[in-house]
Amino acid sequence: MKRFIRESAAIVEVELIKLIRDPTELVSRAVQPVLWLVVFGQVLAQVRGIHTGQLSYLAFITPGILAQSVLFSAIFYGIAVIWERDLGVVHKLLASPAHRLSLVFGKALAAGFRGLVQAVVVYLIALVMHVSLRLEPLAIFAVLANVMLGSAIFATFSLIIACIVKTRERFMGIGQLLTMPLFFASNAIYPLDIMPGWLRFIAQANPLTYLIDALRGLMIIGGESVHGYAVDFAVMSVTFTVLLFIAVRLYPTLAE
Amino acid sequence: MDTAAPDKFAIETSALTRQFGHLTAVDHIELRVPYGEIFGLLGANGAGKSTVIKMLTTLLSPSSGSATVGGFDIIKSPGDVRRRIGYVSQLLSADGTLTGYENLRLSAKLYGLPRAERNGRIADALDFMGLADSAHKLVRTYSGGMVRRLELAQAMLHRPTVLFLDEPTIGLDPVARHMVWDRLLDLRRDYGMTVLITTHDMEEAETLCDKLAILHRGRVSVQGKPAELRRELGTDATMDDVFAHYAGGLIHESGTFREVEQTRRTAHRLG
Numbered sequence: 001m002k003r004f005i006r007e008s009a010a011i012v013e014v015e016l017i018k019l020i021r022d023p024t025e026l027v028s029r030a031v032q033p034v035l036w037l038v039v040f041g042q043v044l045a046q047v048r049g050i051h052t053g054q055l056s057y058l059a060f061i062t063p064g065i066l067a068q069s070v071l072f073s074a075i076f077y078g079i080a081v082i083w084e085r086d087l088g089v090v091h092k093l094l095a096s097p098a099h100r101l102s103l104v105f106g107k108a109l110a111a112g113f114r115g116l117v118q119a120v121v122v123y124l125i126a127l128v129m130h131v132s133l134r135l136e137p138l139a140i141f142a143v144l145a146n147v148m149l150g151s152a153i154f155a156t157f158s159l160i161i162a163c164i165v166k167t168r169e170r171f172m173g174i175g176q177l178l179t180m181p182l183f184f185a186s187n188a189i190y191p192l193d194i195m196p197g198w199l200r201f202i203a204q205a206n207p208l209t210y211l212i213d214a215l216r217g218l219m220i221i222g223g224e225s226v227h228g229y230a231v232d233f234a235v236m237s238v239t240f241t242v243l244l245f246i247a248v249r250l251y252p253t254l255a256e
Numbered sequence: 257m258d259t260a261a262p263d264k265f266a267i268e269t270s271a272l273t274r275q276f277g278h279l280t281a282v283d284h285i286e287l288r289v290p291y292g293e294i295f296g297l298l299g300a301n302g303a304g305k306s307t308v309i310k311m312l313t314t315l316l317s318p319s320s321g322s323a324t325v326g327g328f329d330i331i332k333s334p335g336d337v338r339r340r341i342g343y344v345s346q347l348l349s350a351d352g353t354l355t356g357y358e359n360l361r362l363s364a365k366l367y368g369l370p371r372a373e374r375n376g377r378i379a380d381a382l383d384f385m386g387l388a389d390s391a392h393k394l395v396r397t398y399s400g401g402m403v404r405r406l407e408l409a410q411a412m413l414h415r416p417t418v419l420f421l422d423e424p425t426i427g428l429d430p431v432a433r434h435m436v437w438d439r440l441l442d443l444r445r446d447y448g449m450t451v452l453i454t455t456h457d458m459e460e461a462e463t464l465c466d467k468l469a470i471l472h473r474g475r476v477s478v479q480g481k482p483a484e485l486r487r488e489l490g491t492d493a494t495m496d497d498v499f500a501h502y503a504g505g506l507i508h509e510s511g512t513f514r515e516v517e518q519t520r521r522t523a524h525r526l527g
């Protein structure tokens with residue numbers, strides 16, 4: 001256990017060093033939530049076409065946009081892993097005695113920290129836009145925990161895709177193909193109960209839905225978690241565990 | 257279990273074989289490398305050198321056959337093998353976005369060097385490889401020779417029993433190459449390290465290696481001391497002649513496009 005923590009922490013540490021050294025990617029990822037909230041959110045709020053109960057439309061989609069930026073920034077973790085493979089970094093890590101789980105978990109955790117930056121960005125935009133946010137420390141802490149878990153899920157998912165496709169070109173194609181459907185087949189910008197049955201069915205199998213559900217209750221005054229925090233957390237934890245298990249199996253194939 | 261002195265050889269393979277689909281990249285090879293030896297693996301592009309190293313470093317599982325490294329079975333005890341080896345891959349594996357020191361610190365942690373020894377060992381390794389002044393510069397500002405020396409520093413930090421070096425001097429100028437050789441000889445002298453090295457450089461094969469094996473299409477076509485191999489071929493035979501004779505003619509490009517491309521890219525980044 002001590003060894004596992006030491007090894008994972010070593011991976012997280014280098015990822016964070018790289019992140020701090022080159023924050024351009026983080027800055028560019030901050031543009032998207034601004035567009036969604038300031039342009040899309042405000043325009044659709046005028047239309048009043050989507051019933052979001054007692055919440056304003058902007059407040060309704062704020063957690064959805066945070067989850068989206070978590071998804072989009074985590075999903076491209078796979079690209080970084082393919083890059084590391086082309087450079088031979090993966091080979092070096094895998095020839096070391098570090099446990100495979102530490103390596104994969106370390107990557108996921110690092111993605112979690114990256115996700116926290118997205119959370120800060122969305123909170124700031126939402127404050128400027130006068131979205132009624134819950135600002136109790138406990139609620140914010142719970143939001144951050146959910147964001148980390150969500151980032152870890154999608155980063156690990158992305159790692160699995162990278163292990164399967166193995167080249168950057170193919171990954172780019174698949175990445176585009178997966179992120180948009182994951183986003184639209186979720187409760188990010190419209191509630192589950194206005195979806196047609198088939199879409200609701202898919203959305204309920206989508207881990208992003210549970211992240212957004214939890215965030216909606218935790219971030220927004222008057223927001224509620226439809227499934228309940230315990231269900232959201234359980235679904236996400238199980239998903240993460242299953243994905244980790246698969247990733248640990250597949251990661252070593254990158255060095256073959 | 258092997259009953260006859262299992263621990264006599266640092267590396268011992270028995271009918272080690274790896275297939276990729278229909279291609280037999282490594283075909284029933286038998287190698288025995290005593291502790292403390294510098295062993296050279298030669299062969300044309302695509303002969304199977306990297307595949308042998310990947311199996312011995314536990315990155316790739318054999319299709320059949322077996323091998324031990326440092327007395328441990330690569331299939332049954334991969335963890336024990338990994339703790340006892342250092343590896344420099346054919347690709348450039350140092351992370352360009354980190355400093356030399358940060359690269360080494362990552363290795364130190366992954367290999368579980370005790371915290372109290374960590375910084376001392378890192379400083380020693382940097383000194384030993386002549387990188388002390390550049391320790392806190394980003395690796396992407398290093399020259400090719402410096403990157404290779406950093407990789408060696410990473411690979412030797414935990415004082416492995418066996419070092420696997422896949423074309424460690426490709427693309428290096430003569431001065432940088434000689435420096436790498438000197439360091440390897442020091443490591444052998446100071447720690448009795450066993451080294452398995454692949455190379456296309458006949459001078460390296462001749463002057464650095466105690467023993468050579470030449471691979472041709474996945475099989476060992478000949479093994480022996482460099483001088484013996486030359487003598488067997490004729491009184492005035494050079495290592496180039498030996499290579500040409502046993503490696504299947506000229507160094508032809510029988511590797512796949514990807515392999516050749518990667519080798520070129522490595523050479524390019526180093527140059």
Ligand SMILES: Nc1ncnc2c1ncn2[C@@H]1O[C@H](COP(=O)(O)OP(=O)(O)OP(=O)(O)O)[C@@H](O)[C@H]1O
Pocket residue numbers: 256276279281299300301302303304305306307308346510511512515516519
């Ligand atoms: N992961 C892989 N999948 C399929 N074929 C592979 C794989 N790795 C190697 N090969 C093939 O196995 C053969 C041996 O490759 P290997 O990399 O071991 O050669 P090498 O002797 O190291 O060559 P080089 O001098 O170019 O580095 C080549 O034909 C190569 O294309």
Ligand SMILES: [Mg+2]
Pocket residue numbers: 305306307346422
């Ligand atoms: Mg090779």
